[in-house]
Amino acid sequence: MPDNANTPAALQDENQLIAERREKLRALRAVQAGGGGVAFPNHFKPAHQAAQLHLAHGAATAEALQAEPVDVSVAGRVMLKRVMGKASFVTLQDGSLGEAGGRIQLYVTRDAVGDDLYAAFKHWDLGDIVGAQGTLMKTRTGELSVKTTQLRLLTKSLRPLPDKFHGLANQEQKYRQRYVDLITDEQARTRFTARSKTVSGLREFMVRHGFLEVETPMLHPIPGGANARPFVTQHNALEQQMYLRIAPELYLKRLIVGGFERVFEINRSFRNEGISVRHNPEFTMLEFYAAYWNYLDVMDFTETLVREMALQATGALQLNYQGRAVDLAQPFARLSIREAIFQYTEAGAHVDDAAWLVSALKKLGLTQEKDRLSARSLASLQVLYFQETVEDKLWQPTFIVEHPTEISPLARANDARPEVTERFELYITGRELSNGFSELNDAEDQAARFHAQVAAKDGGDDEAMFFDHDFVRALEYGMPPTGGCGVGIDRLMMLLTDSPAIRDVILFPALRRES
Numbered sequence: 001m002p003d004n005a006n007t008p009a010a011l012q013d014e015n016q017l018i019a020e021r022r023e024k025l026r027a028l029r030a031v032q033a034g035g036g037g038v039a040f041p042n043h044f045k046p047a048h049q050a051a052q053l054h055l056a057h058g059a060a061t062a063e064a065l066q067a068e069p070v071d072v073s074v075a076g077r078v079m080l081k082r083v084m085g086k087a088s089f090v091t092l093q094d095g096s097l098g099e100a101g102g103r104i105q106l107y108v109t110r111d112a113v114g115d116d117l118y119a120a121f122k123h124w125d126l127g128d129i130v131g132a133q134g135t136l137m138k139t140r141t142g143e144l145s146v147k148t149t150q151l152r153l154l155t156k157s158l159r160p161l162p163d164k165f166h167g168l169a170n171q172e173q174k175y176r177q178r179y180v181d182l183i184t185d186e187q188a189r190t191r192f193t194a195r196s197k198t199v200s201g202l203r204e205f206m207v208r209h210g211f212l213e214v215e216t217p218m219l220h221p222i223p224g225g226a227n228a229r230p231f232v233t234q235h236n237a238l239e240q241q242m243y244l245r246i247a248p249e250l251y252l253k254r255l256i257v258g259g260f261e262r263v264f265e266i267n268r269s270f271r272n273e274g275i276s277v278r279h280n281p282e283f284t285m286l287e288f289y290a291a292y293w294n295y296l297d298v299m300d301f302t303e304t305l306v307r308e309m310a311l312q313a314t315g316a317l318q319l320n321y322q323g324r325a326v327d328l329a330q331p332f333a334r335l336s337i338r339e340a341i342f343q344y345t346e347a348g349a350h351v352d353d354a355a356w357l358v359s360a361l362k363k364l365g366l367t368q369e370k371d372r373l374s375a376r377s378l379a380s381l382q383v384l385y386f387q388e389t390v391e392d393k394l395w396q397p398t399f400i401v402e403h404p405t406e407i408s409p410l411a412r413a414n415d416a417r418p419e420v421t422e423r424f425e426l427y428i429t430g431r432e433l434s435n436g437f438s439e440l441n442d443a444e445d446q447a448a449r450f451h452a453q454v455a456a457k458d459g460g461d462d463e464a465m466f467f468d469h470d471f472v473r474a475l476e477y478g479m480p481p482t483g484g485c486g487v488g489i490d491r492l493m494m495l496l497t498d499s500p501a502i503r504d505v506i507l508f509p510a511l512r513r514e515s
Contacts, residue, residue, distance in 0.1 A: 014159075014160060017159075017160045018158055018159055018160070021125060021156065021157065021158045021159075021160075022158055024123060024125070024156065025039065025156045025158065028153070028156065039156065040154065040155055040156070041152065041154060042154075044073075044075060044131035044152055044154055045073070046073050046074050046075035046076075046094070046131060047072065047073045048072045048073060048074050049074070049094050049095070049096035049102070050074065050076070050092070050093070050094050050096050050098070050100055050102050050103055050104040051096035051097060051098030051100065051102055052096065053072060053074075053104060053136065053144065054098055054099065054100045054104070054144060055098065057070060057136055057144060058100075058144050060136075060138070060144075061138065062137065062138035062142075065135075065136050065137055065138060066137070069135040069136070070135060070136040071133075071134075071135055072133070072134065072135065072136055072146055073131065073132070073133040074092060074094065074104060074106075074131070074132055074146060075092070075094065075129065075130065075131040075132070075154065076092035076093050076094035076095075076102075076103075076104075076129065076130070077092065077093050077094075077127060077128070077129050077157075077183065078090055078091070078092060078124065078125070078126050078127060078128045078129075078130060079091045079092070079093045079103065079126065079161075080126070081124070081126060083122050086109060086110045086111065086118075087107070087108070087109045087110070088107075088108045088109075088121070088122070089105055089106065089107060089108070089145075090105065090106040090108060090130075091103050091104070091105050091106075092104055092105075092106060092130065092132070093183075097186075097189060097190060097193055101186045102186070102189070104144065104145070104146060105139070105143055105144070105145040105146070106132050106134075106145065106146050106148045106151075107134075107137065107139070107145045107146065107147050107148060108121060108132075108148045108151060109148075112134075112147070112148060112149050113148060113149065113150070113151050117151060120153075121151060121153075124153060125156075125157060125160070126157075126160070126161050127157030127159070127160065127161045127183075128153060128155065128156055128157050129153075129154045129155035129157070130151060130152060130153055130154055131151070131152045131154050132146055132148045132150065132151050132152075133148070133149055133150040133151075134146045134147045134148040134149045134150070135147050135149075161180070161183065161184060162180065162184055172511070174188070175503050175508075175509050175511060176511055176514070178507055178508055191493075191497045191499065191504070191505065192505075192507060194313050194493070194496065194497055195489075195493045195497070195505060197312065197313070198309055198312060198313050198489075198492070198493060198496060199266060199284075199489065201308070201309060201312045201313075202266060202286055202305070202309065202489075203266065205305060205308055205309075206264045206286075206288060209262075209301075210262050211262040211263060211264045211288055211290070212260055212262060212263050212264070213263075213264055213265065213266075214252070214255060214260070214263050214264070214265055215265065215267070216245075216248045216251035216252060216255075216265060216267075217245065217251060218244060218245050218267070218268065218270075219233075219235070219242045219243070219244065219245070220242065220243045220244075220245050221240065221242060221243075222243070222466045222467075222468050222470075223243040223245065223246050223465075223466060224246070224247070224249070224250045224465055224466060224468045224471065225245070225246060225247030225248065225249030225250050225410070226246045226247040226249070226269075226271075227407075227409075227463040227464060227465065228246040228247075228271040228272075228273065228463050229271065229272045229273055229462050229463055230243040230244060230245075230246050230270070230271070230272060231243065231244040231270050231271075231272045231281075232272075244270035245269055245270065246269055246270065246271050247269055247285070247287065247486065248265050248267065248269070248285075248287050249287060249410065249484065249486070250468060250471045252264075252265060252287060252288075252289050252484070253289060253439060253471070253474070253479060253482065253484070254471065254474045255289075256289050256291055256439075256479055256480065256482050257474045257475070257477055257478070257479045261290065261291035261292070261480070262288070262289070262290045262291065263288065263289055264286060264287065264288035264289075265286075265287050265288075266284065266285070266286050266489070267284070267285070268282055268283070268284055268285075269282075269283060269284075269285050270282050270283075271283075275510060276502075277500065277501040277502060277503075278431050278491065278494075278501075278502050279502065280490065280502050280503065280506055280509050280510055281510050282506075282510060283488065283489075283490050283502075283506075284488075284489040284490055285486050285487065285488055285489060286486070286487040286489055287484070287485070287486040287487075288484060288485060289439070289482055289483070289484035290482065290483055290484070291480040291481070291482050292480060292481055292482070293481075293482065293483030294412075294422060294438040294481065294483050295401075295412075295422040295423060295424055295436060295437050295438040295483055296422075297483050298424075298436045298437075298438075298483040298484065298485045299332075299334070299399055299424055299426075299436070301485075302426060302434055302436060302485055302487065303331075303332050303397070305487070306328065306397070306426075306428075306433070306492070307328050307329075309492065309496065310328050310495075310496060313496040313497070314496060317329040319495065319496075319498075320498065321429050321495055321498055322429075322498065322500055324395060324429075326395065326396065326397075326428065326429060326495070327396060327397075328397060330396075330397075332397040332398060332399055332426070333396065333397065333398040333399065334398070334399045334401060334424075335398060335399070335400055335401070336400070336401055336402040336420075337382055337383060337386050337400060337401075337402060337403065338351055338352075338382065338402075340386060340390050340394070340398075340400055341382065341385060341386055341389070341390060344389070344390045344393045344394075345385075345389050345390060347360070347385070347389075351382060351385075352378065354376075354377075354378045354381055357378070357381040357382065357384075357385050358373045358374065358376075358381065360385060361373055361381070361384060361385060361388065364388050364389070366384070366388070371384070372460075377404075377406060379404035379406060379407070379419065379420075380404065380406065380407060382404075383403070383404060383407060386400075391427065391430060391431070391432070392430035392431075393430065394427035394428070394430055395428075395429055395430055396428070397426065397427070397428045398426070398427050398428075399424045399425070399426055399427075400424060400425045400426075400427060401423065401424045402414075402417075402420040402421075402423075403420065403421050403423040403424075403425070403437075404419065404420055404421070405418065405419055405420060405421050406452070408421040408423050408437065409440075409449040409450065409452070409453050409465055410437070410439065410440055410446075410449070411423040411437035411438065411439070411440055412437065412438040412439060412440045412441070412442075413440075413445075421437060421438075422437055422438035423435075423436070423437035423438075424436055424437065428495060429494075429495060431491060432488070432491075433487065433488055433491050433492060433495070434485055434486060434487040434488065435485065435486050436483065436484055436485030436486065437483070437484065437485075438481070438482070438483055439479070439481075439482040439483065439484050441475060441478075441479040441480070441481060441482060442475070443472055443475035443476040446471070446472055446475055447467075447472045450465065450466075450467040450468065450472065451467065453465040453466070453467070454466070454467050490502050490505050490506055493505040
């Protein structure tokens with residue numbers, strides 16, 4: 001709809017059009033009832049799609065199609081319509097994608113379909129769904145078309161489509177009415193088709209590398225696997241509080257304990273947090289674990305995975321994201337948090353000065369009360385300063401390593417430097433794409449880390465973890481050395497489809513309730 005689609009005049013015009021279409025449907029029902037038919041038939045079965053026909057016959061000449069007629073049956077939504085006396089042209093759009101955008105033209109004449117049907121057809125509207133049978137032909141301008149001999153209205157559209165040249169102009173309407181966005185925007189259909197193919201490609205990639213796909217619970221009695229605020233619900237039959245999962249991690253590692261040495265899951269996780277261009281409370285992750293791998297193995301594997309998905313989705317490793325180049329062909333950079341601060345800021349030696357970091361963070365808008373700056377350790381302040389000053393500068397693929405142990409409660413500490421963990425985060429185009437580490441498999445160490453998290457939660461940290469006794473019990477049976485990683489599918493698709501916001505790659509993103 002145009003930008004002024006919600007003005008009183010525009011709404012009045014739309015309501016008038018809807019009323020007129022409802023009247024047409026009422027008349028159609030009356031005619032069909034008298035003739036023993038139905039207004040919305042469901043027996044028509046199209047045998048062909050537009051993209052398939054253009055691919056197979058688009059290069060054929062008019063003479064060849066006339067000499068050897070090709071019978072076809074198609075169905076789709078009326079997107080354009082030109083009525084010209086005894087002959088008309090209709091553009092149908094189906095679910096296929098191709099150079100023609102899933103569209104094919106119908107050539108409809110009164111002589112071919114009959115006087116009564118042609119008279120009724122002239123009153124059909126843009127957006128109606130129709131089925132047609134006929135033979136292929138080429139128009140004088142060379143457009144592949146269906147010379148229609150049978151035509152049937154399958155579904156009456158009661159609401160007018162947006163302006164045919166602009167589609168939905170209001171971005172929120174695109175998210176709120178994704179069904180209309182998909183009808184009117186070929187790029188939207190292409191983007192979500194690419195997402196589907198990429199997820200399928202991820203599954204194939206994981207299976208090819210010996211991973212077993214599994215499904216773990218999405219309702220958890222104890223939320224765990226990440227530092228995040230969960231959604232809370234109530235299970236009536238069990239009479240207990242439950243949580244939508246914030247990550248599948250602890251269940252997947254239980255499977256490693258059980259003897260499945262390589263597992264992965266692609267599914268939803270939920271975090272009761274803010275909404276932004278890179279955050280949606282419901283999101284999709286690939287999470288995988290491999291016994292006898294460490295974080296270096298996982299980094300190598302993740303780098304390979306990202307490259308292969310880019311090749312599948314775009315056919316290239318040199319991408320363009322929002323006007324800037326992204327090079328996936330070169331080895332991904334690897335920097336510690338301190339090294340990244342040195343490289344991308346002017347902090348210099350102050351990186352190890354807690355008082356200086358507190359002052360710098362205050363200047364960036366953080367507060368003592370909300371962010372508890374004075375209570376933070378040097379390592380925690382460095383991470384916070386990194387997040388505030390460096391993250392958005394990491395445009396080219398970069399692994400950030402050596403995360404402090406105190407903020408990594410599920411990761412294995414480095415043997416030589418126990419104050420940091422064998423953990424990484426992958427950044428591309430200034431945002432985190434994945435998080436992985438050598439898994440902590442020492443049950444007693446894990447219990448101590450959970451206790452520290454509980455203390456943090458008691459101190460006011462809403463995102464600190466709960467103590468998961470069963471997970472500790474699982475580790476007490478023994479988990480082999482293991483590496484694991486979570487990859488944000490939505491953020492990966494933002495990169496691969498050049499989409500500026502996470503809502504652009506989620507079919508139905510979270511929105512405020514309509515007023």
